Amino acid sequence: MSQPFTFKGSRPQVVFACRANGGRSVASRLLTEYYSQGKIIALSAGTEPGEHIHPEVAGVLESLGLDTSKERPQLLTAEMIASSDLAITQGCGEDCPFVPGARYRDWPLDDPKGQDDETVRRIVADIDSRVRELVNELLPDHVQPAPILLTNNGDTVDV
Numbered sequence: 659m660s661q662p663f664t665f666k667g668s669r670p671q672v673v674f675a676c677r678a679n680g681g682r683s684v685a686s687r688l689l690t691e692y693y694s695q696g697k698i699i700a701l702s703a704g705t706e707p708g709e710h711i712h713p714e715v716a717g718v719l720e721s722l723g724l725d726t727s728k729e730r731p732q733l734l735t736a737e738m739i740a741s742s743d744l745a746i747t748q749g750c751g752e753d754c755p756f757v758p759g760a761r762y763r764d765w766p767l768d769d770p771k772g773q774d775d776e777t778v779r780r781i782v783a784d785i786d787s788r789v790r791e792l793v794n795e796l797l798p799d800h801v802q803p804a805p806i807l808l809t810n811n812g813d814t815v816d817v
Contacts, residue, residue: 665743670796671699673738676748679704679731681715681770683748685782688724689789693802698793703738705753707731712771718778722806746792783807 665671672690674683683702690700708731716726736755739745747754747764754762765788770778786807793802 666741667699669697669699670744671701671742672744672746672792672796673701673703673734673742674746674748675703675705675734675739675750675754676767677704677706677750677753677769678708678712678771679734680708680710680712682765682767682781682785684711684726684729685715685719685770685785686746686748686765686789688719688726688729689786689806690793692724692806693790693793694797694800695803697797697800701738701742702729703732703734705734705750707733714773714775714778715770715782718775718782722782724806743796 674686674690676683679702683704687700687702690698694700710731711726711729716729719726734750734754736757739755739757739760742760744761744763745754747762748767749769767784768777768781770781773781786805790802790805793800
């Protein structure tokens with residue numbers, strides 16, 4: 659088990675990093691905001707940011723009620739990592755800036771770019787599960803809202 663977190667500010671800050679900042683990191687950021695209800699500052703960035711959010715990812719996130727309209731890919735910087743309590747990498751590998759003393763965690767996730775709807779939903783469900791665990795870890799006393807990935811009968815979606 660990892661050591662408890664001490665935060666740099668009044669709220670924990672996490673940066674989610676992937677290559678294009680158009681799918682995995684955006685989903686992670688939006689889901690973190692949803693589950694933490696604003697108690698975690700969530701950033702997303704990419705080592706090679708694209709021009710826009712992947713439409714297949716935006717479609718799935720929008721269908722869950724998450725607004726992607728303000729999301730714009732941005733470059734991951736050492737300053738973002740240094741100012742965060744945790745940097746979660748999601749496929750950027752050796753291209754992620756190294757900041758001495760920063761906490762890193764890797765989430766090996768499939769890339770949703772260009773995938774069919776079922777595959778994107780599976781990837782988002784994987785991210786959803788990881789984000790809920792992260793929020794529990796960072797905010798152990800926080801009561802999260804119900805999982806966003808629910809079926810019509812109220813059961814959580816199986817991955």
